[in-house]
Amino acid sequence: MAMLNRVLKNVVLFCRLQPLGALGLLIILVMATCAVFAEQVTFYNPEAVDFGAMLSGPSADHPFGTDSFGRDIFTRIVYGARTALTIGFLSSMIGCHIGAAIGIASAFHGGWIDLLLQRFIDIILSFPIVVLALVVVAVMGKTLVLGIDLNLVFAIAIPIIPRSCRVIRAATLSIRTQPYVDAARAGGYSTVYILLRYIAPNVIAPFLVLLTAYIAQAILLEASLSFLGLGVSEPKPAWGLMLAGDSANFYNEAPWMILFPGLAISLSVFAFNLFGDSLRDWLDPKYRN
Amino acid sequence: MAWDSRNETIHSMTRRTAMLLPALALGSHALAQGTGPSDKPQRGGTLSYAVTAEPPTYDLHQTATFAVMHRLSPHYSTLLAYEPGKYPNIIGDLAQSWTISPDLLTYTFKLHPNIKFHDGTALTAEDVRVSYERLRNPPKGVSSFRQPSFTQIKSIETPDALTIVFKMVKVDASIMDTFASPWNSIFSAEKLKADPSYPVKTVMGSGPFKFVEHVAGSHWVGERFNDYFKAGKPYLDGFRAITMTPSAMVNAMAGKQIMAEFRGFTPNERDRIVKALGPDAQTHESPWMLHMLMNFNCEKKPFDDPRVRRAISLALDRWGGSANLSKVSQLGAVGGLVRPGSKWAATEAEMVQWPGYGRDMAANRAEAKRLLKEAGYENLSFTLINRNQQPYITTGVFIIDQLRQIGVKVEDKQVEIAAWYSAQTSGNFEALLDSFTQFSDDPTNVLVKYISTDRAPDVAIQRAIDRELDSLFDRQAEMVDPAERKKLVRQFENRLLDQAYAIPILWWQRIVVMESRVQGWTMSPTHMIYQDLADIWLK
Numbered sequence: 002m003a004m005l006n007r008v009l010k011n012v013v014l015f016c017r018l019q020p021l022g023a024l025g026l027l028i029i030l031v032m033a034t035c036a037v038f039a040e041q042v043t044f045y046n047p048e049a050v051d052f053g054a055m056l057s058g059p060s061a062d063h064p065f066g067t068d069s070f071g072r073d074i075f076t077r078i079v080y081g082a083r084t085a086l087t088i089g090f091l092s093s094m095i096g097c098h099i100g101a102a103i104g105i106a107s108a109f110h111g112g113w114i115d116l117l118l119q120r121f122i123d124i125i126l127s128f129p130i131v132v133l134a135l136v137v138v139a140v141m142g143k144t145l146v147l148g149i150d151l152n153l154v155f156a157i158a159i160p161i162i163p164r165s166c167r168v169i170r171a172a173t174l175s176i177r178t179q180p181y182v183d184a185a186r187a188g189g190y191s192t193v194y195i196l197l198r199y200i201a202p203n204v205i206a207p208f209l210v211l212l213t214a215y216i217a218q219a220i221l222l223e224a225s226l227s228f229l230g231l232g233v234s235e236p237k238p239a240w241g242l243m244l245a246g247d248s249a250n251f252y253n254e255a256p257w258m259i260l261f262p263g264l265a266i267s268l269s270v271f272a273f274n275l276f277g278d279s280l281r282d283w284l285d286p287k288y289r290n
Numbered sequence: 291m292a293w294d295s296r297n298e299t300i301h302s303m304t305r306r307t308a309m310l311l312p313a314l315a316l317g318s319h320a321l322a323q324g325t326g327p328s329d330k331p332q333r334g335g336t337l338s339y340a341v342t343a344e345p346p347t348y349d350l351h352q353t354a355t356f357a358v359m360h361r362l363s364p365h366y367s368t369l370l371a372y373e374p375g376k377y378p379n380i381i382g383d384l385a386q387s388w389t390i391s392p393d394l395l396t397y398t399f400k401l402h403p404n405i406k407f408h409d410g411t412a413l414t415a416e417d418v419r420v421s422y423e424r425l426r427n428p429p430k431g432v433s434s435f436r437q438p439s440f441t442q443i444k445s446i447e448t449p450d451a452l453t454i455v456f457k458m459v460k461v462d463a464s465i466m467d468t469f470a471s472p473w474n475s476i477f478s479a480e481k482l483k484a485d486p487s488y489p490v491k492t493v494m495g496s497g498p499f500k501f502v503e504h505v506a507g508s509h510w511v512g513e514r515f516n517d518y519f520k521a522g523k524p525y526l527d528g529f530r531a532i533t534m535t536p537s538a539m540v541n542a543m544a545g546k547q548i549m550a551e552f553r554g555f556t557p558n559e560r561d562r563i564v565k566a567l568g569p570d571a572q573t574h575e576s577p578w579m580l581h582m583l584m585n586f587n588c589e590k591k592p593f594d595d596p597r598v599r600r601a602i603s604l605a606l607d608r609w610g611g612s613a614n615l616s617k618v619s620q621l622g623a624v625g626g627l628v629r630p631g632s633k634w635a636a637t638e639a640e641m642v643q644w645p646g647y648g649r650d651m652a653a654n655r656a657e658a659k660r661l662l663k664e665a666g667y668e669n670l671s672f673t674l675i676n677r678n679q680q681p682y683i684t685t686g687v688f689i690i691d692q693l694r695q696i697g698v699k700v701e702d703k704q705v706e707i708a709a710w711y712s713a714q715t716s717g718n719f720e721a722l723l724d725s726f727t728q729f730s731d732d733p734t735n736v737l738v739k740y741i742s743t744d745r746a747p748d749v750a751i752q753r754a755i756d757r758e759l760d761s762l763f764d765r766q767a768e769m770v771d772p773a774e775r776k777k778l779v780r781q782f783e784n785r786l787l788d789q790a791y792a793i794p795i796l797w798w799q800r801i802v803v804m805e806s807r808v809q810g811w812t813m814s815p816t817h818m819i820y821q822d823l824a825d826i827w828l829k
Contacts, residue, residue: 050691052614069618070687142709145701230678234704236687246683247618249537250558 015283022279028272036083045076047238056255066257069247070236074257077238078265084239085220085269091154092219096161097212103162104169105200109177109192119170122163130160134222138231153232157222161215168211172204206284210277217273224266240266331810335828337529339550339804340539344506349489350475351425352433356553356817359472361510361531363821364524365408366475366495369399369418369454370466372819374812378730380470384418384496384519394770397456397465405519407478408500415448420479422446422456429486438738438746439468442767461768463775464734471729472819498524498824507533518824525810525827536680543567543803549828550804553817554578556620556680563803570806574813577623577631578800580727582685583739584674585792587719588754592672597665599790602721603646604658605696610651611688612796619681622799626783627740629815630797632731633772634779644787658696671699675713675722678704682723685795689723714751722751724792729818733779734767740786754791 016023035042051071059066065074107118125133138156145151176182177200185195224241226232233239235246243262252259343357350362371383382388385399405413424432426440434440442462447455458465468474475495481488488494493501496519499512513528532548540559542548544566555563564571584602586593593599608624615621626641628634641647648654662668676686686702693700705713713719726749728735738746741763742755762785766778787793802813810825 046694048687048690048694050688052610055614055617070684070691143703234678234702235683236690236702246680247558250556250562251618253562254558 015279019279019283021275022283025272025275025277025279028268029276032082032269032272033086035079036086039079039083042079043073043076045073047072047077047080048236056251056258058255059257065261066255068243068255068258069251072236074243074261077243078240078261080238081240081243081262081265082269084233084237085223085266086216087149088154088157088223088233089216089220091149092157092223093161093212093215095154096158096219097165097208097215099158100162100165100167101169101204101208101211104166104171105173105196105204107166108170108173109196109200118166122166125160125163126167128160130164130218131222131225133160134226135229135231138226143234148237150233153223153226156226157219160222161218165208165211165215168207169204172207173200176200176203206281209284210281213273213277213280217270217277220269220273221266329809329829331525331825331827332829333525333827334527337526337550337808337823337826337828338548339529339531339552340534340542340548341510341531341551342534342536342539342553344533345504345510347490348493349487350473351421351428351489352435354435354473359818360552360821361504362475362493363472363497364499364512364529364823365493365497365501366477366822367405367413367497367519368470368472368474368476370470371472372470372730372814374820374825377812377814377819378467378732380466383470384413384476385469394461395458397458397469399454399456399469401452401454402519403452405496406517407496408494408515409478410517411478411480413476413478413496414451415454416451417479418454418476419446419448420482421476422474424477424482424486425474432486435748436471436473439464439471439734461770462734463767463770464730464732467730467732467735472821473729497822499526499529502528509533520824524824526823529823546570546805549808550802550811552802552804552811552821554620554798554800555803557617557799557801560801560803567805572804572806572808574800574802574804576800576813576815577629578620578727578798579629579632579729579731579736579816580725580800581625581629581797582621582681582723582725582795583792584689584795585719585722585724585752586790587717587721588752588791589717590720592665592667592670593720595665595667596789597661598667598670599793600645600788601658601661601665601696602693602698603787603790603793604654604661605698606646606689606692606793606795607651607654608647608796609649611692615681615684615688615796616799619684620798620801621681621684621796623797625797626794627786628733628736628779628783629731632815634731634733634776636780636783640780644784645790646787646793655696662696662698669697669699671701672720673701673703675710675719676702676704677707677710677723681798682725685723689795717751717753723795724751725798727816727818729816731815733775733782734763737763737766737779737782740782740792752791754789756785756789756791759785759789 054067054071056069057063057067063073065078067073103118107115134156137159138153141152141156143150143152182195182199185199223232227239227241228245233242240262244259248258341357341360345358345361347353347358348362350358350366368383369385370380373379373381384401384405386402388397388399390397401415407413423446425434426437426443428434442459444457444459477489478494498515498518500515502511502513504510510531514524514526518524534542539551540562543563560573564573586599588594612622612624623630626636642649662670674686676682690700690702713722726739739749741750742760743750743753744755745760759782762778762782766775769775769778807829808826809829810827812820814820
């Protein structure tokens with residue numbers, strides 16, 4: 002109970018000090034709620050074709066209109082949030098964790114291991130994030146597990162790894178010279194213990210910021226890959242996919258086919274970026290004061 | 291009617307009216323051929339057009355893709371050809387005249403004199419003989435994509451340099467279509483003798499245009515062959531076929547970077563181009579000799595059970611799909627195994643008797659559920675191998691939705707074309723979405739897709755053996771009486787749709803848009819013929 006009170010107090014404080022971040026968080030929570038309770042939010046099936054409602058404009062029955070198969074766009078955006086958040090969250094988690102692990106190990110160990118790892122990271126960083134993801138997804142194809150394309154998740158996660166690695170390495174380099182780390186070494190603690198007990202907790206702030214920022218990046222990347230036909234396939238609802246195919250063909254007759262998925266992508270990226278920036282300010286004592 | 295007035299008629303239509311064009315297609319087709327007395331062909335100019343795929347080979351004998359036909363056809367000649375504007379009438383191409391023996395077992399052709407290959411050598415009956423021998427008995431290292439079409443030819447003789455005689459084992463009702471096939475191009479016997487595979491990498495024929503260059507991924511260029519045997523033709527100085535994606539093609543047409551594309555656009559793409567070009571656009575529409583079908587792997591469960599296959603067919607609302615998908619895609623008419631509207635096609639009254647073609651969808655779906663329950667597959671789920679391009683994606687969405695309504699779950703696995711072909715040849719699929727096109731409506735040409743796999747392993751990929759079907763196929767192939775042949779075609783369709791080894795979904799609608807200054811091109815139900823560009827001129 003005391004812990005819950007403390008969390009609530011912190012949330013209220015965060016909202017008061019970081020109103021924009023709070024707005025971002027609110028949007029994320031709304032999206033997450035839609036994703037989890039999609040069946041309750043809308044009663045249409047996102048894959049159900051309705052020839053009688055093809056290319057209908059926004060109305061009481063279809064608030065965001067319908068697409069060229071008569072599918073309800075609001076429903077597909079709500080279910081699309083599930084796709085975007087699942088792939089975004091998983092990719093960012095995998096990419097940031099692997100990157101952080103490599104970054105901490107590289108910085109803490111130093112020497113030739115650091116040199117070797119960082120040159121490898123340099124090579125991966127030389128590829129633009131979209132190009133790298135495109136190559137990975139084209140080479141790996143598709144592996145569906147519980148309706149999620151794991152290869153797509155990895156394709157998005159891989160470009161995140163070097164970027165996360167660099168940030169966490171920089172943070173680790175400044176921490177490993179701290180007296181308490183030297184003291185732990187002198188105390189005879191194992192490397193793993195020092196990493197987990199003293200290093201990892203002190204890079205958590207930049208790590209959380211990275212995690213939220215890269216969820217936004219991952220959502221954008223998933224939308225881009227789906228738009229290019231390399232991500233999620235029809236008839237699964239996904240925001241990027243909704244912008245591709247017939248949307249481009251019918252942008253004159255049915256602009257809502259482009260407008261609402263585009264807004265959903267923009268809003269989600271905006272929300273995660275707002276929240277990430279505010280979280281950075283909130284976690285950084287310099288900014289907080 | 292002259293070109294201009296026809297174009298005005300089309301351009302004054304609203305989009306909704308334009309959607310009705312498929313019904314008027316043949317009429318528009320006829321109008322499209324009209325060339326007023328003042329429209330005398332003019333010489334000169336270079337035609338630029340788009341092709342959306344790269345040619346996998348230069349050898350017309352070894353492929354079936356339009357990507358080859360739309361580039362290579364202007365370079366080659368065939369023995370016979372389809373008469374422009376009067377499909378399916380057959381006229382001579384290299385052949386000046388011909389006679390057919392009363393027993394239909396001997397075909398004698400007289401070639402035009404003074405036909406030259408692009409290298410200046412004379413084309414004689416020997417070149418025709420060697421080319422046809424290559425088609426029916428390809429040498430080692432060469433494949434002949436349509437080899438089964440030549441099984442009834444017993445021998446080919448050349449009594450003199452301009453005469454060629456085909457003797458048949460037995461009557462082949464489709465042999466004249468075989469002689470007119472645009473795929474059966476004539477190569478140089480001398481060059482084939484030196485290298486039987488020369489057409490794979492070298493373009494050297496006797497067609498209206500000489501090959502200039504091919505830059506992979508960019509363009510293909512041809513120039514007028516001044517010694518072409520048809521006097522005064524071709525009219526164009528040359529042509530440039532540009533490789534581009536479908537979306538780029540629409541923009542290139544709208545921006546006048548290209549003058550034409552001869553395969554086909556979607557209704558919406560047509561509207562976008564017509565809107566951009568205004569009076570400078572002309573459109574042609576026709577039911578397409580191309581249909582979408584679903585192949586089942588009949589060697590694998592659950593599709594080794596005809597009840598399951600029939601249930602899938604029953605669940606598809608083809609009539610509803612046709613009426614609505616035709617507004618947003620190239621999918622069009624409901625039909626059986628032969629093109630709707632052709633002289634071999636079934637009437638609607640005949641079609642509604644087939645499983646999955648009845649108009650009472652509630653009854654169809656109830657019967658489909660009953661069949662699945664009886665077969666023990668009430669909660670059936672399967673993977674459909676599909677191509678990652680339109681209108682395959684649209685068809686996949688349609689099928690998934692239709693089957694969902696009988697409780698069948700389908701995973702639509704959209705793959706690149708190489709993986710799609712690989713699944714076909716390896717048999718590594720449960721169900722595969724496919725399309726099939728031919729150069730003529732002749733039943734032998736089109737029914738071959740549905741015969742036993744061991745008879746035509748390259749095209750009949752459903753891995754089923756049905757000798758009753760094969761027997762009907764063979765009987766219609768020999769039947770020269772059209773009425774009797776049509777009855778056999780109906781029996782074939784009845785048998786196939788009852789067993790449902792592969793099921794037709796919908797036929798395509800061909801929509802061709804080009805600049806109005808492109809004249810002399812002929813619309814047809816297939817994109818494989820009338821592509822030698824000999825009659826095209828620029829206004």
